[in-house]
Amino acid sequence: xxxxxxxxxxIDRWRGYVHRRQVISSADVDELEDHLRGQVTDLxxxxxxxxEAFLVAIKRLGNLDAVSREYAxxxxxxxxxxxxxxxxxxxxxxxxxxxxxxxxxxLAVGAGVAVRAGIAWFGDDELALARNIGLLVVPFLAAYLGxxxxxxxxxxxxxxxxxxxxxxxxxxxxxxxEGSTEVLAILHTPVVLWLLVGLAYVAGSWRSDGRRMxxxxxxxELAIYYTLLALGGGVLLGLTAGVLQLVGVDxxxxxxxxxxxxxxxxxxxxxxxxxxxxxxxxxNIAPVLTRIFTPLTIVMLVAVLxxxxxxxxxxxxxxxxxxxxxxxxxxxxxLLLYSxxxxxxxxxxxxxxxxxxxxxxxxxxxxxxxxTAMLTRIAEFGTSPNKVAALGLNLLLLVHLGVSAWRTxxxxxxxGVFSELERxxxxxxxxxxxxxxxxVIVFPPLFDFA
Amino acid sequence: MRIDKDLVAASATPLVLGILADGDLYGYxxxxxxxxxxxxxxxxxxxxxxxLLHRLERLGHVSSSWGTSEAGRRRKHYAITPxxxxxxxxxxxxxxxxxxxxxxxxxxxxxxxxxxxxxx
Numbered sequence: 187x188x189x190x191x192x193x194x195x196x197i198d199r200w201r202g203y204v205h206r207r208q209v210i211s212s213a214d215v216d217e218l219e220d221h222l223r224g225q226v227t228d229l230x231x232x233x234x235x236x237x238e239a240f241l242v243a244i245k246r247l248g249n250l251d252a253v254s255r256e257y258a259x260x261x262x263x264x265x266x267x268x269x270x271x272x273x274x275x276x277x278x279x280x281x282x283x284x285x286x287x288x289x290x291x292x293l294a295v296g297a298g299v300a301v302r303a304g305i306a307w308f309g310d311d312e313l314a315l316a317r318n319i320g321l322l323v324v325p326f327l328a329a330y331l332g333x334x335x336x337x338x339x340x341x342x343x344x345x346x347x348x349x350x351x352x353x354x355x356x357x358x359x360x361x362x363x364e365g366s367t368e369v370l371a372i373l374h375t376p377v378v379l380w381l382l383v384g385l386a387y388v389a390g391s392w393r394s395d396g397r398r399m400x401x402x403x404x405x406x407e408l409a410i411y412y413t414l415l416a417l418g419g420g421v422l423l424g425l426t427a428g429v430l431q432l433v434g435v436d437x438x439x440x441x442x443x444x445x446x447x448x449x450x451x452x453x454x455x456x457x458x459x460x461x462x463x464x465x466x467x468x469x470n471i472a473p474v475l476t477r478i479f480t481p482l483t484i485v486m487l488v489a490v491l492x493x494x495x496x497x498x499x500x501x502x503x504x505x506x507x508x509x510x511x512x513x514x515x516x517x518x519x520x521l522l523l524y525s526x527x528x529x530x531x532x533x534x535x536x537x538x539x540x541x542x543x544x545x546x547x548x549x550x551x552x553x554x555x556x557x558t559a560m561l562t563r564i565a566e567f568g569t570s571p572n573k574v575a576a577l578g579l580n581l582l583l584l585v586h587l588g589v590s591a592w593r594t595x596x597x598x599x600x601x602g603v604f605s606e607l608e609r610x611x612x613x614x615x616x617x618x619x620x621x622x623x624x625x626v627i628v629f630p631p632l633f634d635f636a
Numbered sequence: 637m638r639i640d641k642d643l644v645a646a647s648a649t650p651l652v653l654g655i656l657a658d659g660d661l662y663g664y665x666x667x668x669x670x671x672x673x674x675x676x677x678x679x680x681x682x683x684x685x686x687x688l689l690h691r692l693e694r695l696g697h698v699s700s701s702w703g704t705s706e707a708g709r710r711r712k713h714y715a716i717t718p719x720x721x722x723x724x725x726x727x728x729x730x731x732x733x734x735x736x737x738x739x740x741x742x743x744x745x746x747x748x749x750x751x752x753x754x755x756x
Contacts, residue, residue: 214686216712253684260690
């Protein structure tokens, strides 16, 4: 009995030791432990005592570093948690950390200065500012990510060349005042810019599905952190403004003129840094968030669909409504991507996957209704830049959602694996950026800048 | 005789798939079967089997389920899928070509292996 206790204690210590490797999940440790116990039992049957059997079994399991490396190669998604730790381990001293903080603060201030300068430069021309605001902020975000990844010259060129081209197009095109092509360009520029941020994020390995999925995770966590920062900043600012007002100082000009132009873009860079540095904190929230919002989104989609059908004549569907519906579908897509990125690809099909399929199905139905509405509108009133842009986006969404639904169904019926669904997402994503680039660059001349 | 590391790595996938084609097994039982089949001459680093199994699972060649062992502990069982059977058939065809070519070479050339073994 005492021997058994000793063995249990040894196995416990071994478990603790293996568990510290973040690439080996606790289910994997269970699996390895089962192996270890099987081996120990067999070795004891050949006459070894507990200690010897344990030592031999551990030895046969192999060098833990090498085994972890092998796990890491297979489960690179688990490394996501570790990414931030890697540079720390290699440097060992706290100095680079401070240097990173300094770089982040400098870039955040830089983004603020750029936006403030943009506001001063464009003055009252709000549309010109809207066209350029993304161009003013994104370089600082990309610079941080590029610096962090020690991006090579080719990556820098791959980002800088399209960036410059985009800046030129947006500022040289003779947009007709209050024309829709300008508004379309303003709406689609961020998508193209986000692709450039993605290029900075994945650095050289833009072909890698895994790195693209990391970028999807990054985007999701960035949105969460940014919201948290905005909430915190809003509360702080509101309280300060309240106090200042009570003592007779009007904080309004300072807040709109100086605090917001620095805080809003600066927070983006800081949020990116937080995502890079503290991935572990949010990682546990992501699956929970997607689980809460998937059923809620299904309810919303069904309600919307019912309202659309009940309202009758699709031709009279308001243009604003169509835009709003597009926003809803993009939101559904973001939720889908985020939940796929947060899911363990090896886990068997579960209720959450069924819910996801229902959500995608509902979104497909909404998309089909909208496409019908749009085609009817186009047949009735002819084409316009807005209609073609919306039609294109909806077709892209239709293909994306349709194939996602098909792959999810295949996975649920046991005919496919989850990673196929993942691959489909990561391979399809650049199509959106390509379409956005077409809307920004080709649409204005095509429709006479109207 | 120690089997070369690269050769072990190359044969691991078809071996595991072939063993699973005979019936569902858990990790340790797969390794024991490898030992039996090779008369104990093929030694793997045990820990490496699991990342391999996980990779095969991700590729859809095997599926896994958690059960309990005789001692009542959690145990993960692996089963081959239709895709896995197709992959196995493909590998079998490849290996028989290799084996066939090697056999012909062995027949036409002297056998240095036995000499080396004699000295060792």
